[in-house]
Amino acid sequence: MFPRFVMPRSLNGFSHVLAFPLLLAAGTLSAAEPAGYLEKAKEVSASVVERFELPDSKLYAEEEGRAEPDMMWGNGVMFSALVGAARHDAGYRRRMHDFFEAMDAYWDDEVKIPGYEPTRTKGGNDKYYDDNAWMVLTFLEAWHLTGRSGYRRRAAEALEFVLSGWDDEMGGGIWWHEGHKDESKNTCANAPAALGCFRLARTEKGRKQAELDAWGDRIVVWTVETLQDRDGLFSDAIKVPSGRINHGKLTYNSALMLRCFLALHTRTGKAFYLNEARRIADASEVLRNRDTGAYRDHAKWSHLMVEAELELYRRTGEEKFLDRARATVDEHYRRWKRKPSGVLITEASLMRELWLMADLETEHGRAFWEKLDGKPASPSGVRDDR
Numbered sequence: 001m002f003p004r005f006v007m008p009r010s011l012n013g014f015s016h017v018l019a020f021p022l023l024l025a026a027g028t029l030s031a032a033e034p035a036g037y038l039e040k041a042k043e044v045s046a047s048v049v050e051r052f053e054l055p056d057s058k059l060y061a062e063e064e065g066r067a068e069p070d071m072m073w074g075n076g077v078m079f080s081a082l083v084g085a086a087r088h089d090a091g092y093r094r095r096m097h098d099f100f101e102a103m104d105a106y107w108d109d110e111v112k113i114p115g116y117e118p119t120r121t122k123g124g125n126d127k128y129y130d131d132n133a134w135m136v137l138t139f140l141e142a143w144h145l146t147g148r149s150g151y152r153r154r155a156a157e158a159l160e161f162v163l164s165g166w167d168d169e170m171g172g173g174i175w176w177h178e179g180h181k182d183e184s185k186n187t188c189a190n191a192p193a194a195l196g197c198f199r200l201a202r203t204e205k206g207r208k209q210a211e212l213d214a215w216g217d218r219i220v221v222w223t224v225e226t227l228q229d230r231d232g233l234f235s236d237a238i239k240v241p242s243g244r245i246n247h248g249k250l251t252y253n254s255a256l257m258l259r260c261f262l263a264l265h266t267r268t269g270k271a272f273y274l275n276e277a278r279r280i281a282d283a284s285e286v287l288r289n290r291d292t293g294a295y296r297d298h299a300k301w302s303h304l305m306v307e308a309e310l311e312l313y314r315r316t317g318e319e320k321f322l323d324r325a326r327a328t329v330d331e332h333y334r335r336w337k338r339k340p341s342g343v344l345i346t347e348a349s350l351m352r353e354l355w356l357m358a359d360l361e362t363e364h365g366r367a368f369w370e371k372l373d374g375k376p377a378s379p380s381g382v383r384d385d386r
Contacts, residue, residue: 038088038361040333041354045085047340048347049095052078058102064342071118072106074345076134077300079103081348083142084355087368096142100151115161115178126179129165130189132158136196140203144372152203159200162193163215169240172222176237184246186237187227191256194219198263202374213267220260228257232276232283251287252301254280255308262311262373269377274315281312281321293327299349302328306353310360314373322360329353 052060059069060078070078079099085092105120108127115132117125136159143151165174173185174193197216201209227235227245234257236248258280265273284305287295295302306325313321332350341347359365 037357058098072131078348080138081351133192184237187253190223232279251297251305255305258308266374292331294331303349
């Protein structure tokens with residue numbers, strides 16, 4: 001299914017001497033549980049469904065009061081919010097699956113390698129590779145939650161499309177657009193693509209698992225060598241063929257690379273990868289608002305850093321990562337209480353954040369992520385201190 005390649009170099013080509021992994025001890029999460037997020041998540045979710053659902057199509061409006069459904073980026077955020085809700089409320093499972101099937105209207109299967117189009121055009125539109133990469137991650141989460149094979153199958157199909165966006169210009173990397181609009185290769189396409197490879201690989205065995213892990217490794221190497229700045233954060237994109245780098249720092253770019261390093265730590269147990277995830281998180285301090293403690297990016301970007309810091313918190317038990325996630329979610333909720341947004345992607349971002357925080361309040365939420373995050377390997381010769 002996936003194109004073959006020869007790895008240009010090992011991931012250790014940019015790593016330091018490996019030390020030891022650190023694993024969150026059992027029971028740590030319960031010591032720092034937030035309060036009240038479950039009720040807030042229910043409140044916001046009910047509002048979002050009431051104001052944005054389009055009952056006839058089972059899709060969701062891009063803007064409140066309009067009948068036009070959102071584009072695939074907004075759909076991906078909304079679907080991830082519904083997956084979070086479905087962990088806590090069985091009623092959302094039906095809504096989640098209806099939405100999954102309704103998004104077939106965006107799926108272009110009239111081409112050699114099918115993928116999601118940004119709108120319901122069914123051919124002829126310039127697909128985004130990052131739109132499809134987000135769907136890989138959220139569909140795999142839905143599959144882990146429900147066991148329904150359709151989610152995993154579509155995740156694999158969408159990932160095949162994403163990987164078809166790789167070529168050797170500028171040394172590799174996945175384009176942002178299928179049609180090379182803007183002539184750029186972006187972190188927002190490459191980082192979730194790599195994480196999707198790692199996540200799907202964990203559902204496979206043997207040759208398929210190795211092939212997916214190798215693809216993820218290849219994408220991480222290129223993204224680090226091309227788009228990571230000295231401070232650890234990731235620039236937005238590189239222009240092809242000029243090589244000019246857009247040094248803008250958006251939270252979701254660094255967030256997804258942070259999660260890639262956590263995935264590598266899970267697979268290898270090597271402390272370098274966990275330390276690199278910490279370094280990215282610590283460097284992200286400059287992206288926070290000094291007055292509120294929240295990330296200053298729009299919620300459509302910063303909710304993904306909340307997700308990354310919660311994953312890092314679950315791995316390390318370090319309270320600062322939970323505190324920063326909480327500060328951002330609390331600020332977004334305060335703004336919502338003052339005046340809800342009329343834009344779906346903004347509302348769905350808050351809905352997703354709140355359900356992720358609610359996971360820490362419940363036994364089944366904690367158990368879900370304990371299983372999905374995985375336990376870091378203990379390779380021979382690497383000390384495994386706990």
